[in-house]
Amino acid sequence: MPNLTEPVPGEAAPLRVVVDLNRCQGYAQCCYAAPGVFDVRGHEILFYDPAPARARRGEIERAVQACPVRAISLQADRGDTP
Amino acid sequence: MSAAQAAGIVVVGASLAGLRGAEALRRAGYGGRLTIVGDEPHRPYDRPPLSKHVLSGELAPNATELPELVALDADWRLGHAAVALDRAARTIRLRDGTDLAYERLLIATGAQARPWPDAAGGGLANIFTLRGRDDAARLRTALAETPRRVLIVGAGLIGCEAVSCCRDLGLPVTLVDPNPTPLARSLGTWVGGVITECLKEAGATFHAGAQVLRFEGDASGRVVRAHLADGRAVEADLVIVALGATRATDWLSGAGLMADAGGVTCDGACRVLGADGTPCPDIYAAGDVARWPNPLYGGRLMSVEHWGNAVAQAEHAARNMLAPAEAQQAYRHLPAFWSSQFGINIKAVGLTEGADTVAIVQGSRASRRFLAVYGRAGRSIAAVSFDQARWLPAYAEAITGGQAFPPIRDASDQGAFTPMAPGFPPPRAASTHIEARHG
Numbered sequence: 237m238p239n240l241t242e243p244v245p246g247e248a249a250p251l252r253v254v255v256d257l258n259r260c261q262g263y264a265q266c267c268y269a270a271p272g273v274f275d276v277r278g279h280e281i282l283f284y285d286p287a288p289a290r291a292r293r294g295e296i297e298r299a300v301q302a303c304p305v306r307a308i309s310l311q312a313d314r315g316d317t318p
Numbered sequence: 319m320s321a322a323q324a325a326g327i328v329v330v331g332a333s334l335a336g337l338r339g340a341e342a343l344r345r346a347g348y349g350g351r352l353t354i355v356g357d358e359p360h361r362p363y364d365r366p367p368l369s370k371h372v373l374s375g376e377l378a379p380n381a382t383e384l385p386e387l388v389a390l391d392a393d394w395r396l397g398h399a400a401v402a403l404d405r406a407a408r409t410i411r412l413r414d415g416t417d418l419a420y421e422r423l424l425i426a427t428g429a430q431a432r433p434w435p436d437a438a439g440g441g442l443a444n445i446f447t448l449r450g451r452d453d454a455a456r457l458r459t460a461l462a463e464t465p466r467r468v469l470i471v472g473a474g475l476i477g478c479e480a481v482s483c484c485r486d487l488g489l490p491v492t493l494v495d496p497n498p499t500p501l502a503r504s505l506g507t508w509v510g511g512v513i514t515e516c517l518k519e520a521g522a523t524f525h526a527g528a529q530v531l532r533f534e535g536d537a538s539g540r541v542v543r544a545h546l547a548d549g550r551a552v553e554a555d556l557v558i559v560a561l562g563a564t565r566a567t568d569w570l571s572g573a574g575l576m577a578d579a580g581g582v583t584c585d586g587a588c589r590v591l592g593a594d595g596t597p598c599p600d601i602y603a604a605g606d607v608a609r610w611p612n613p614l615y616g617g618r619l620m621s622v623e624h625w626g627n628a629v630a631q632a633e634h635a636a637r638n639m640l641a642p643a644e645a646q647q648a649y650r651h652l653p654a655f656w657s658s659q660f661g662i663n664i665k666a667v668g669l670t671e672g673a674d675t676v677a678i679v680q681g682s683r684a685s686r687r688f689l690a691v692y693g694r695a696g697r698s699i700a701a702v703s704f705d706q707a708r709w710l711p712a713y714a715e716a717i718t719g720g721q722a723f724p725p726i727r728d729a730s731d732q733g734a735f736t737p738m739a740p741g742f743p744p745p746r747a748a749s750t751h752i753e754a755r756h757g
Contacts, residue, residue, distance in 0.1 A: 252385035311385030
């Protein structure tokens with residue numbers, strides 16, 4: 237299987253995403269907004285990449301907005317992470 | 319400004335509860351000094367993926383760092399374990415000997431994996447526990463070296479998730495547990511039996527009702543087999559010990575608090591109790607380490623070792639930390655957890671402890687897609703979903719309200735209910751409080 241998030245030297249720090257899987261009801265809207273970052277496996281297991289590349293920010297922001305149960309959190313872009 | 323006020327708020331524990339607590343302090347307008355102490359060198363990370371996608375190799379161990387949802391402007395003391403608390407001096411002693419002053423303190427030190435005793439072979443190489451990110455990284459590296467057989471001791475959530483991952487990796491696996499089925503303590507043997515079928519289908523060997531006595535190593539000190547209480551031996555060159563966790567309270571042993579391996583006892587507002595039972599107005603606790611009287615359960619003391627409680631209790635404790643004594647709010651919580659294993663999404667709400675009946679109210683056990691409700695003395699106390707998660711919110715509400723068992727009878731696709739015995743194993747030892755745990 238591919239290693240989605242192995243850090244690449246010299247590359248900008250990835251985004252930080254977490255999903256409240258107690259809250260998630262498997263509506264899968266995130267999978268349409270950011271395919272590959274979010275993926276439903278089996279009937280209703282949500283797999284997601286917690287550290288996607290920065291280039292995906294727009295798609296992930298749309299996933300956050302599309303989630304009917306507001307289960308997705310994305311770290312704001314502040315550039316202050318030490 | 320006094321020295322203590324300049325010291326501000328200190329959060330001990332840099333995991334999910336510590337992070338969300340710190341964020342809640344800032345969100346509530348706390349603008350003073352904020353220090354976060356963590357024993358690991360890492361920024362707060364999420365644990366649930368460790369026993370799933372990190373073991374499978376799909377996510378790197380460092381991928382699970384948690385997002386910071388508000389700007390914390392915190393002083394991070396990572397890689398510095400707290401080793402003692404001096405309440406009179408209002409200081410925390412760190413392992414390097416530094417004393418850190420606090421004005422208010424949030425204890426969120428969580429729990430640590432229960433290790434295998436050294437006297438029974440626990441010191442051999444290739445025996446792992448799985449709790450932290452470094453544990454997961456080491457275990458992942460060892461799994462990638464294709465062991466001949468993996469032995470997993472303990473069929474709780476973590477043990478079962480590890481079996482599922484190892485089978486996905488094509489590794490031969492043996493699972494040993496003293497109970498008749500996996501997840502027997504959390505779900506009972508009737509529902510747990512579904513996982514027995516999954517194990518069989520996945521090609522894992524399950525020794526139910528069995529107990530590992532000791533591990534044996536080769537000349538190089540690497541584990542080669544386990545000896546069971548019934549005389550059998552299991553050949554295995556990699557072992558995962560998944561026997562739950564004990565609360566990280568050692569550092570509080572001399573602090574004059576009500577603290578032991580089961581947690582640190584708090585009042586309803588998450589204020590830690592002194593040994594005399596008086597709440598400390600300046601010390602709060604949240605997450606796995608906190609044991610508190612939950613109003614939802616008639617004020618019974620409980621500690622809840624689940625993700626949702628870490629978030630909710632830390633946020634609650636943080637709000638109370640900033641509120642005056644007369645405005646402290648009691649923390650009320652319905653426990654909930656999720657797991658994914660063998661391709662099934664398992665989710666639960668409530669506490670199954672003490673259930674005298676269980677019934678499938680949606681779907682069927684045979685299809686492995688169902689919602690099971692647990693009852694005690696005619697009331698609904700918990701619900702467990704196997705790939706039927708959309709029903710859970712309605713059941714969570716019914717359980718919170720203490721509705722009759724079963725609470726919902728008129729859904730269009732419900733059949734007849736057949737109440738069954740849930741099949742919980744006898745309690746391990748006399749216990750005065752509830753521990754909702756991954757065991």
